[in-house]
Amino acid sequence: MASGKSRGFGLFFAIVTVAIGVAVAWGFSRGWLPEVASEHGKGVDGVIHYLMWSTGVLFLVGHLALGYFIFKYSKDQAQANAAVSHRTEAKAAIAPVLAMMAVSEIGVLVVGLPVFDEIYGEAPADAITIEVVGKQFEWLVRYAGPDGVFGKVDPKLVHDSRNPLGLDKKDPAAKDDIVKRGVVTIPVDKTCVVNLRSHDVIHSFTVPFFRTKQDTLPGFTARTKFVPTKEGQFELACAELCGLGHYRMQGKVVVMNNEDYEKWLSEQESWL
C-alpha cells in the first residue's frame, strides 16, 4: 500500500471522525426539549442538561482522540513500542472507569435523587387527588366530589356510554363523584396526585410538558404527582402500546388559577 495514498485517506477519515463528533455534539445542544410546565419537570431537564454537558465533552474528546490517532498512524512508517506491559494497560483502565463512574453516578445520585424525591415522595396536605383510568382508547378522569372520597367501582358495572367507570350507585361515596372523558382540570401551583388504573391493557399516562409519565397497569393502582407551574392546556398522550388506537389516545390537562378552578369544580355535576 503506497504510503501517500494511505496518508491522504487517513487525513480524510480523521476529518470525518472529528466532524461526526462535532456534528452530533452540536446537534444534541440544540433546544429540542419542549417547554417545561411543572416543578419536578425543571429537575428532569436539569438531569438531561447535566448529561448533555458531561457526556458531550467525553464524546467529543473520544472522537478527537480517535481522529488524531487515525491521522497520525495512517503514515506507513515503523512504530516502536506498540506493545506495553500489562501493568500499563491496567493503569490505563483506571481513568475511564473513574470518569464514567463519576459522571454517571453523580447523575443518578446527586443530580437525580432530589428530583426522584419530588416525584415519588410524600404529597403535601393540600394536594388535589384525582383518578385517571386508561382504557382502549381514551382517558377517564374522576374527581372525588365534595365528600372527598372516591366511591366504589365495580368492573361488572362498566358500560362504555352509561357508566364508563363502573360506579357503584349503592355506595354513597360514589354518588358525588365527577367523571370527565379525556380532560384533566387542575389548579396551578398546587400538587396534583394522580391515581392511575386501567380497564383493559397497559397504558401510560404521559404529559410531556410536565415531564410526567406513569404506566397504568390493570389490577394495580399506580400513583404519580406533579405541580403545574403554568396555566394553559397541555397534551396528554399514551406511552405504552395498547392496541390499534394507541396513537390517538389523546387527552388534555387544563391548568387554571385557583379561583377559576374552585369555580369550575363547584359547577360540575356528578356522574350518577
Added chain:
Amino acid sequence: MAIEEHHGPQSFISKYVFSFDHKVIGLQYLITAMFMGLFGGGLAVLMRIQLASSPDDPLVAPETYISLVTMHGTIMVFFVVSLALVSGFGNILIPLMLGARDMAYPFLNMLSYWTIVPACFLVLGSFLVEGGAAAAGWTAYPPLSALPEAVPGSGLGQTLWLAAMTLFIASFTMGGLNYIATILNCRAKGMRLMDMPLTVWTYFLSAILGTLSFPALTAAAIMLMLDRHGGTSFFLPAGLVFGNEELPHEGGTPLLFQHLFWFLGHPEVYVLVLPAIGMAFDIIATFARRPPFGYRMSVYSLLSVGVLSMVVWGHHMFITGMNPYVGEYFSIATVIITAPFAVLGLNMIASIWRGRIRFRVPMLFALGIIMVIGAGGFGGIYLATSVSDIYFHDSYFVVGHFHLMIGVVTLMGTFGGIYYWFPKLFGRMMNETLGKVHFWLTFPAIYTIFILMHFQGLSGLLRRYADHSIYGFAEVGKTLAPTITYLTFVVAGTQFIFLFNFFVSIWRGKVAGDNPWEATTLEWAGPSPAPHGNYGPTLPEAKRGPYEYDPAQEAGNDFAPQAS
C-alpha cells in the same frame, strides 16, 4: 468423544443441506439471516413510508402498522442479528480460531440450524393468518398479547409468534451449549483461555449469557400460552373489561411478565453486541498491525459487562409502577456498566495508537463501530438514569439508542466480518471498490437516521405511533421524519450492492491466498477456502499469543502467526 475426524460428505444433501460442517451451517445461518433481513428491512421501509404519509391517506391501517412494528423488531433481533452474528459467524469462526476441525457436537449443530427453519416459516407465515401477525410489540406484554379482544394480532398471530420463539430458544440453547463445550474443550494444543482471540471470548460470554437468561423468557412464554389458551391467569388480573363484559380472569400480574421478559431481554442485547465488539478488536489488530491494547483488561471488562448485564433488567421498567426505590437500585447498577464499556471503547481507540493503519474495507467498518459504541453508549446513560428516563421512556430516544447499539454496531460488525472472513470461506476476495461504496453509503446514512431519532425523542416524539399528526408537543421532532425516511431508502437500496458483491464474488471474486490480510490468528493458518476439516492432516498448535504484530517491522515481516 469430542471431535470425530470424518471423511468428507459426498452427496449434495449431506454437503449442503443437512451438513455437519460448521462452516456450511454457519453459512446457512448467515444466508437465512440475509433472507429474513430482506423482510425485516422491508418492514422498516413500510413503517417509514407510513410515517411519511399523510394521515388522510395512510399506507396501512393502524392495527397493521403495529404488526409491522412488532414483527420488524422480532425478526431483526432474533432472526437477523442473532442469526447472522451469533449463530452464523459464531459457527464459522469458533472452530477455525481455536484450531479445531469442527464444533464439539456437529450433529447438535446441524439440529440447531434446522430448528430455526420452521421458526422462520412460522414468523413469516403469521402475516397471512386471520388477524394478522402479532401486534403487541416484540416485547409482547400481556394483557395486550394475551387477549385476542385487545388487538387482532393477538389471535393466531401471537400464538405463532410464541411457537416461533420457543423454537428459536431451543435452537439458541443447542448452539450455546455447543459453543461453550467447544471453547472449553477443543482449543489447539498450547492455547490457554487467555491466548484466545477476543472474538472467541465474546462468543464464549454470549453463549453463557444466553443459555442462562433465555429460560426466563421460556417460562414467561409458557405462562403466556397458558393464559391465552388454557384459561389460566398468570398475568391477567381481575377487572379486565372488553365490550362491556368483565373477563373471567383473576389474580394475575402483568408486571411479572415484564420482569421475566427483561431478565432475558437485557442480557440478550449484550449477547448480540459482544461478538461485534470482539470482531472489531480482531479486525483492528490486523489492519493497525499491532496487538489490541489492553487484551487482559478487555477480557475483564467483557466479563464485568456480562455479570452486570444480568442484574440490571429493571431499567426497562422504571415507570411501570414497580417500587421506585427498586427502580433506583436498577438505575445505580445500570450506570456501572458504563465503566467497563468505557475501558473497551478506549482500548479500541488505543489499539490504533502506534500502529500502521491499512484502510481496507473491514477496517472501515471496525472504525465505524468505535464511533457508534460511543454514541450509543453515552446515549444509554440518559435512559439508565431513572429520572431522565421518565421523559424518554417509550420515545424515539429509546428507539434511536437501541438501534445504534444492537442494529448499527452489530450490522457494522456483520459487514466487517463478512468482508474480512470472506476469503477464508471462499478463497476469493470481495470487490474492494464496491465494499468502499457500500461503507460510505451505509455508515453515514444509518448513523444519521438514529442520531436524528435521539433528537426526535428529546422533542418528545413517542414510539409505536401509526401517525403523530394529532399531537403538537413534538412538532420540532416531527420535522426530522422525512429526512429519516429518505435516508432509510438510501440504506435499504445500498444493501443490494452488498448482496450483489457477496454472491458474485463467491464465484468471480479475485482469488485470495491462504492469508490475504497477513493476519496472525489460527483461522488463517490453514488453506483458504477452508476445506472440510479446516487444516489438512495436521492440526495447528498455538505456539504464541494471538496477536503478535510488530509495527516496528516492514510489511510482510511484521507479524508472527499464532501457529508458528
Added chain:
Amino acid sequence: MEATIVTSEPRRIPAAQIILVVFMGTVTMLFAGFTAAYMIRRAGSDWTHIPLPGVVWINTAILIVSSVTIEFAWRRRSQRWTALSLILGAVFLLGQIMAWRQLTSAGLGLGANAHGSFFYMLSAVHGLHLVGGVCAMIYALRKGSASRLIATYWHFMGGVWLYVLLLLAV
C-alpha cells in the same frame, strides 16, 4: 519475535459433561423463573391452596426408586437396570397424567385455581424434561446401558421434582 513457550497442557473436562452441566444450569434458571412467578402469585390476597392429588406421592416414590435403579444401571453397566429405570420413569409420567385427571374431575381444571394452574404447569414442564431423559435411556439401550451422564441428569430431574413438590405443598 520469540515464541511464547507454553509448557503445561490444561486438563480437559469431557465435552459431554460440559454440555450436561450447562444444560442443568439452563433448566435451573427455567425453574427459578417459575419460582419467582409462584412466589409473587402466592403473596396475593386471594390465594387458595388446593390439596395435591394423592397419586402424586406414589409417583414421587417411584421416581426416587428409579434414581436408585439408574445408579445400579450405570455402575454395573447393566441393560436390565437401565430398562427398569426407563419403565419406572414411564410409570411416573403416566402417574402424573393420572394426577391431572384426578384434579380435573374434582372440578379443578387448568384455569380454575392459581395453585392448581402452577401444579399443572410445573409438572408438565418437568415431565417434558423427563421425557428427554427417557429418550436418552432408549437411545443408550440400543448400544449398551445408561451412562453416568444420563444418571446425573436423571438424579437432577428427580431433584427438580422434589423441589417443585416442596414448593407446591408447603
